[in-house]
Amino acid sequence: MTQTSGELPIEEIVRRKVCGHLAAIYPDRDREEIARELLRAMRLDEDCQTPQSHRNLWDQTDMVVITYADTILSGDRRPLQALHHFLKEHFTMLINSVHILPFFPYSSDDGFAVIDYKQVDPALGDWNDILRISTDFHLMADLVINHCSSQHRWFVNFQEGKDPGRDYFLAVDPSENLSGVVRPRTTPLLRAVSDGDETRFVWCTFGHDQVDLDFRNPQVLLEMVDIVRLYLDMGVRIFRLDAVAFLWKKIGSRCINLEETHEIVRLLRTLIEHADPNAIIITETNIPNRENLSYFGNANEAHCIYNFSLPPLLVNSLVSGNCRHLKNWLMSMPPAQNGTTYFNFIASHDGIGLRPVEGLLSDDEQEALIQTMENFGGQISWRALDDGNRKPYEINISLFDALKGTTAGEDQWQLQRFTCAHAVMLALEGIPGFYLHSLVAGTNDCRRMAEHGHNRAINRRQWQEGDLNRKLADPDSHHGKVFRQLRHLIRVRRNQPAFHPNATQFTLHLGEQIFAFWRQSMDRRQSIFCLNNISDTPQTVLLSSINLIGTDKWKDLISGRHFEDMLGSVTLAPYQTLWITNQ
The missing domain is CATH 3.90.400.10 (Oligo-1,6-glucosidase; Domain 2)
Known part of the structure; x- marks a missing residue:
């Protein structure tokens, strides 16, 4: 039976909402006719669901692995099958979602120049492989929409x-x-x-x-909505709207973040959530922080936005030994209202973006960061300015190599520094996303970069499944050491209500070498004090400075250490993390 809301059938409510969006996008077009075609393409004229407003579609058990379809290779399996086998072997009951980067036929940009949106690249597998993965993991896929x-x-x-x-x-x-x-x-x-x-x-x-694509033509929008419907049918639950900020163009404007772009995101949200109330939209907008935040709308655009400022600010803190800018940024971030949250990541298939720290790091601080990354084998990609000059756009480097030392050079703390970075990401408000290469501590792939002729290939290594499994099982390899430590942190996080993506978060002030914040569960029963030494020297913290309540019993979730003297102190080793909780 058709669901209703009040006296109007839900189909009529959705039709009116769609027409409202279209009036703002195409004021001079027949929005009634376009609405009918859109609803038909999404099959909302047959089955229209009622999403619950401001409902969180996630909890602390939600985490994402980000990977290319052919990152894992096996001689007896197609790449998608090899990836599925690897994910099930290593991440069942640990990480419940996977973002498979574009798996369609393409001509360049490692998948983001799509030749056919409706086919799986035969070199990778077919739609049955995608469906099988979607039965074991929440599937995130790219809508390469621009x-x-x-x-x-x-x-x-x-x-x-x-x-x-x-x-x-x-x-x-x-x-x-x-x-x-x-x-x-x-x-x-x-x-x-x-x-x-x-x-x-x-x-x-x-x-x-x-x-x-020219979205001034409604037929282009209809084509994309038809593709969205196919992806839903093929098991996609999370839609990453690639480069969506550039969607609408107006001569004489900056052609980024235009109101029509935001309205198209709102329209897609309406169509997708009424087709599947559990589906999620994530906007990929690698732009300055304030502009990025605008894609939450009023909880009517993206369910999640990428926390693009986190990777460069966190790396900068760890190599400089000073968290002042990271702490100031965290204090400025508004709590995401229910039904929305942040998507946290510290490494990806692209580089460490520099646009998101415009206004957050000075030019001299950015230059120091860039020089340090170049010393560790990183490359710089550039963007054009309106005066004909160019400016650094992103740093291309594996995260493991990015953290092999500080501004003073390489040191012995690489493993600890790398683990600390992930501990910070896991504890922050939002959903964590792990780039697969970081989970296995991949290093710069300079040979692949030379072969492919572009900087981003430095962090897009392909692994033979058997060889990678041997490295992960080797207790003496850095791959195995990192993998075991990250799996431990993931297991711990999954069981903490205070790490719910929407749980309360407050920044703590414990100096510039301790990056600290407090999380509290939504029922207020659990508190976790997250202390991270982001320096290469031991740091001592007075327990009284974080106001541990004496009537509660406190312990560190990571090490199991108990704290009984509330007037005592604790010393954190270089790059050590403590998650001090009362439960």
């Missing part, structure tokens, strides 16, 4: 004047003033396309093989 490959059928048809695709892309007069357009790359914004009789210049935010 652009497609220049080899996509739509763009081929655009060049030939055929449908579908003839009017799916944005052609611009190169004499227009486009100097204010925000760019994440240094390549020219426009690509010349000639059919013999006419040359057109199409918009390419990320590069000439990744041609931007």
